[in-house]
Ligand code: PEP
């Protein structure tokens with residue numbers, strides 16, 4: 001029987017093939033009292049060793065299919081397996097409670113998972129919880145003498161159907177045979193979605209019940225662009241999906257031709273197309289997608305991925321790696337943007353009523369509390385500056401006084417390093433993010449003192465609309481095309497140009513295909529987005545005529561009163577889907 005499902009479009013691509021259900025074995029067990037606790041500890045050790053062997057093999061396979069960087073997730077798993085604190089506690093529980101290894105393992109790992117998952121504002125710790133859950137399942141299966149399903153054994157074209165796919169499941173998928181996967185749970189930013197995009201396997205996640213609807217061997221049609229899934233499709237539907245798949249493959253092949261092309265409009269105007277990164281590992285994707293620069297390196301992940309404040313040397317290594325990886329192309333490094341939704345477990349900041357409006361980002365850096373931390377980061381950046389083309393920017397600037405305080409630290413640390421005989425590049429540009437309306441309004445004054453602006457629309461829109469970006473109830477107020485937002489952006493770009501400075505954008509809006517024509521018309525100089533949006537944006541820009549886009553922008557800024565009117569007007573000028 002034909003059934004239609006709708007989920008979250010998580011990884012582009014279209015496929016029709018037979019279903020392979022990735023069903024987990026029953027891992028239930030009884031808690032039993034034991035007298036020979038040594039024997040239980042030995043069982044645990046054997047299960048840990050077996051799990052280690054399995055994971056090492058999976059890692060090896062993942063290196064082959066995904067590359068060293070993507071396989072790093074298994075290093076995290078192997079680290080969980082070797083974590084002396086956790087293993088010590090499991091053994092302690094066996095001895096103290098005289099229970100079987102299965103019960104002790106589950107009790108201790110559940111405790112860690114609960115603590116980490118409770119840190120709702122901390123995606124890093126939540127990922128650690130997912131790692132522990134993944135590893136525990138493997139150890140438990142080994143204790144129970146069961147085998148986890150083996151997606152690596154798939155040897156015909158298939159669509160993998162699962163409740164959720166763990167990173168180790170995903171890494172075992174051979175893209176020669178696995179054409180897509182569909183899950184009950186998960187979203188666009190979940191681990192499995194990110195890996196699917198790396199592997200370029202189509203994926204639809206969060207369908208709620210695909211595992212109940214699909215049986216092994218059913219034919220499944222998946223569209224990872226629209227999120228549509230059809231179980232046992234008709235011949236017409238199969239033909240429709242296949243045509244959509246071919247159209248997408250053709251489009252991708254066309255985009256790929258633009259990898260080394262210049263980013264120019266139809267009338268020959270160049271725009272800088274850059275990519276956003278969170279770690280040095282992301283540089284590979286930046287280059288693979290032909291980005292011309294890194295427009296935003298969110299350095300707070302360096303702090304969040306660490307157990308303590310990263311040292312000057314650790315930071316220097318990370319910045320050097322990015323600068324060298326970009327081979328002389330510009331890299332905008334943003335100083336740490338902690339606070340708001342990004343907490344550091346080891347940095348004890350007071351709980352606040354309104355964290356997004358509170359003590360965060362540059363406000364911490366230029367305070368007494370954050371001074372040492374900020375100077376360490378600036379020194380590391382200055383030292384790394386000789387390895388490439390460095391641009392530094394400060395987040396969350398509201399007042400000129402704040403920029404001047406930060407710039408003073410930059411100047412002081414630069415002078416100190418030079419006095420110590422340590423080389424520092426002399427062409428480092430120092431700019432600010434424009435993400436607070438006060439700075440957007442006063443951009444003409446800021447432009448006299450900064451080298452560049454980068455507009456952070458994720459926050460600029462939240463602060464302009466007074467709508468928390470994490471709150472679903474008010475998400476309708478996230479309106480990048482609203483004339484109020486366009487006017488602020490226009491104000492910033494014009495102010496920069498009046499002082500001979502450049503203005504870029506690193507918020508999500510920069511890669512939004514409906515926003516690009518308007519931003520081209522406004523005259524934004526640099527667009528920074530997720531690496532996977534770069535080629536599609538380059539392709540779109542090639543079709544735009546700047547004169548026409550200028551007219552569109554001008555009319556949107558002066559004639560339109562709502563977002564809907566702006567989008568209607570845009571249709572008169574350009575066809576974007
Ligand atoms: C922004 O606010 O638009 C931005 C790019 O920074 P973040 O999303 O890290 O706050």
Ligand code: MG
Nearest residue numbers: 435456458459
């Ligand atoms: Mg921001």
